[in-house]
Amino acid sequence: METVNITIEGQSYQVEKGLTILEAAKKCGYEIPSLCAFNHGECSLASCRVCLVEAQEGKGPNRLVASCVYPVSEGMNVTIGSPKATAARRTSVELLLSNHNRNCQECDKNGKCELLHVAQVTGARENMYQGEQTPVTVDMLSPSIKRDTSKCILCGRCVARCQNAHGLSVLGFEKRGFNTIVGPAENRSFMDSPCILCGQCTTVCPTGALTEVSEIDKIDEAFRAGKHVVVQVAPAVRASLGEEFDYPIGTPVTGKMIAALRRLGFERCYDVNFGADLTIMEEGTELLGRIQNGGTLPMITSCSPGWINYAEYYYGDLLDHVSSCKSPHQMQGAIIKSYWAKQMGYDPADVFVVSIMPCTAKKFEKDRPEMEHDGIRDVDVVLTTRELGKMIKRSGINFKRLPDEDWDQDIMGEYTGAAVIFGVTGGVMEAALRTVYYKLTGSEYGKIEFTEVRGHDAGIREASLDINGTVVNVAIASGMKSAKVLLDQIRNGESKYHFIEIMGCPGGCINGGGQSYVKPCFLPNEDDDILDTYKEKRANALYSEDERQTIRQSHNNKQVQELYEKFLGEPNSHLAHELLHTTYNKNRERFN
Numbered sequence: 001m002e003t004v005n006i007t008i009e010g011q012s013y014q015v016e017k018g019l020t021i022l023e024a025a026k027k028c029g030y031e032i033p034s035l036c037a038f039n040h041g042e043c044s045l046a047s048c049r050v051c052l053v054e055a056q057e058g059k060g061p062n063r064l065v066a067s068c069v070y071p072v073s074e075g076m077n078v079t080i081g082s083p084k085a086t087a088a089r090r091t092s093v094e095l096l097l098s099n100h101n102r103n104c105q106e107c108d109k110n111g112k113c114e115l116l117h118v119a120q121v122t123g124a125r126e127n128m129y130q131g132e133q134t135p136v137t138v139d140m141l142s143p144s145i146k147r148d149t150s151k152c153i154l155c156g157r158c159v160a161r162c163q164n165a166h167g168l169s170v171l172g173f174e175k176r177g178f179n180t181i182v183g184p185a186e187n188r189s190f191m192d193s194p195c196i197l198c199g200q201c202t203t204v205c206p207t208g209a210l211t212e213v214s215e216i217d218k219i220d221e222a223f224r225a226g227k228h229v230v231v232q233v234a235p236a237v238r239a240s241l242g243e244e245f246d247y248p249i250g251t252p253v254t255g256k257m258i259a260a261l262r263r264l265g266f267e268r269c270y271d272v273n274f275g276a277d278l279t280i281m282e283e284g285t286e287l288l289g290r291i292q293n294g295g296t297l298p299m300i301t302s303c304s305p306g307w308i309n310y311a312e313y314y315y316g317d318l319l320d321h322v323s324s325c326k327s328p329h330q331m332q333g334a335i336i337k338s339y340w341a342k343q344m345g346y347d348p349a350d351v352f353v354v355s356i357m358p359c360t361a362k363k364f365e366k367d368r369p370e371m372e373h374d375g376i377r378d379v380d381v382v383l384t385t386r387e388l389g390k391m392i393k394r395s396g397i398n399f400k401r402l403p404d405e406d407w408d409q410d411i412m413g414e415y416t417g418a419a420v421i422f423g424v425t426g427g428v429m430e431a432a433l434r435t436v437y438y439k440l441t442g443s444e445y446g447k448i449e450f451t452e453v454r455g456h457d458a459g460i461r462e463a464s465l466d467i468n469g470t471v472v473n474v475a476i477a478s479g480m481k482s483a484k485v486l487l488d489q490i491r492n493g494e495s496k497y498h499f500i501e502i503m504g505c506p507g508g509c510i511n512g513g514g515q516s517y518v519k520p521c522f523l524p525n526e527d528d529d530i531l532d533t534y535k536e537k538r539a540n541a542l543y544s545e546d547e548r549q550t551i552r553q554s555h556n557n558k559q560v561q562e563l564y565e566k567f568l569g570e571p572n573s574h575l576a577h578e579l580l581h582t583t584y585n586k587n588r589e590r591f592n
Contacts, residue, residue, distance in 0.1 A: 474500070
């Protein structure tokens with residue numbers, strides 16, 4: 001590694017050549033405030049000017065430079081705390097605030113707003129610059145994501161994330177000069193654009209310009225109406241919720257989460273892991289049927305609604321490759337509204353199902369016309385992990401003092417280790433392979449884990465497995481930029497795979513658009529490399545729970561077996577198709 005010698009605040013340091021001043025200063029123990037710079041240069045437009053420092057090269061003059069883009073050089077002298085530099089940073093923040101909506105108390109990002117953080121750090125003065133403000137657009141037409149340009153600072157993070165994660169440019173800079181805003185083309189609503197509603201933009205937005213659409217009020221209304229309110233929670237939520245209460249990233253808080261849900265008044269608290277086991281029974285049977293009967297291959301998983309949105313917009317000609325299975329929470333919602341309601345003697349219309357998800361696209365998914373049976377919707381409300389955190393806090397519950405409790409065990413309380421790992425990219429594939437192996441051989445896979453398909457980063461992983469003489473070629477992708485490679489292979493007749501798992505968000509559900517924000521400035525107790533390690537830490541929380549389970553294959557879930565015996569008949573039965581399977585829209589308009 002080639003290094004250079006620099007000086008920061010009169011102290012000498014040796015740093016890697018090619019680093020920006022911002023990166024080098026961080027490695028040397030200095031925190032230069034910044035807004036547009038994010039995640040190793042994923043976004044560094046040098047537009048916010050909050051990271052200005054004085055830099056002198058050789059015998060040249062001291063100059064104010066944007067540290068997020070300016071590279072270090074041999075002999076450079078950097079001054080962060082000079083009166084000139086501190087005044088410049090403060091002025092930059094004050095100018096941003098002059099064009100910003102200041103309803104901080106009501107803002108969804110209150111407590112997680114990076115603009116407010118740098119305002120405090122730089123000592124920004126109140127109302128230093130007043131005058132005309134940029135015309136505002138507030139888009140609340142989408143059930144998933146709200147866009148409020150009055151809070152946008154034009155940092156470009158959301159634009160970069162959409163391009164880097166998905167190869168899309170749904171968001172971009174619209175108009176010019178003082179009227180510049182960020183939004184879909186022609187300042188359209190998210191609902192009138194080919195946005196897949198994954199919510200990745202909300203996770204990187206430093207302010208309240210992009211947030212999930214809250215549905216907490218709908219739950220309050222259901223309680224007031226005397227509904228039987230049932231909650232079900234996705235596996236990835238337990239690996240992130242603790243962060244809302246200052247637990248270290250990757251701390252599983254399953255027991256306390258259940259205790260909190262009971263204290264919020266839910267009649268039943270269920271784990272969507274049951275629905276994940278049910279999904280494997282349906283999806284595994286569907287896959288074997290396609291392999292053995294000459295069906296459409298490769299088959300692609302269907303539990304990520306962001307991916308399904310992408311497929312309908314961009315690959316409508318390949319939808320026959322997508323499994324017809326609903327996602328786990330929609331399957332479980334359908335069972336709650338049918339079998340569970342019947343067992344309890346309830347009218348399905350009086351049952352209100354709440355799903356706690358790591359995902360904003362699930363909010364759109366639940367509203368799809370295909371997600372109902374006999375006029376009854378499978379799921380009524382979807383909350384993100386972040387929304388659940390807010391709901392717990394507003395109820396005065398001291399999360400850290402809660403006891404550890406267990407899920408309700410009637411009808412659908414049991415789950416296996418295979419279900420838990422649904423929250424990680426490669427997890428659905430591994431869970432399916434555990435059951436497919438059993439179906440083909442009549443015995444369990446000795447090692448249990450199929451580690452060949454594991455990982456936590458975006459990209460493509462592949463494996464070829466010989467199962468009792470049947471070779472199964474599989475591939476895994478997360479993020480649509482990676483998925484596009486596999487989909488183009490199918491379109492071009494070049495795919496060698498039998499089964500493909502695609503997740504909308506890079507890393508899978510552990511990195512979903514509804515998970516807790518990972519903002520280093522609010523995580524003083526985490527390591528400096530937390531943006532590189534948080535997905536692995538959350539993934540390990542799920543893998544460790546899988547390892548702790550006595551039963552680790554979906555087909556061995558006794559309550560799932562009982563559900564088939566008493567109600568569904570068998571996997572892929574007529575009733576199972578009515579309740580647990582869906583169809584897709586090959587002609588979805590892309591609006592561009």
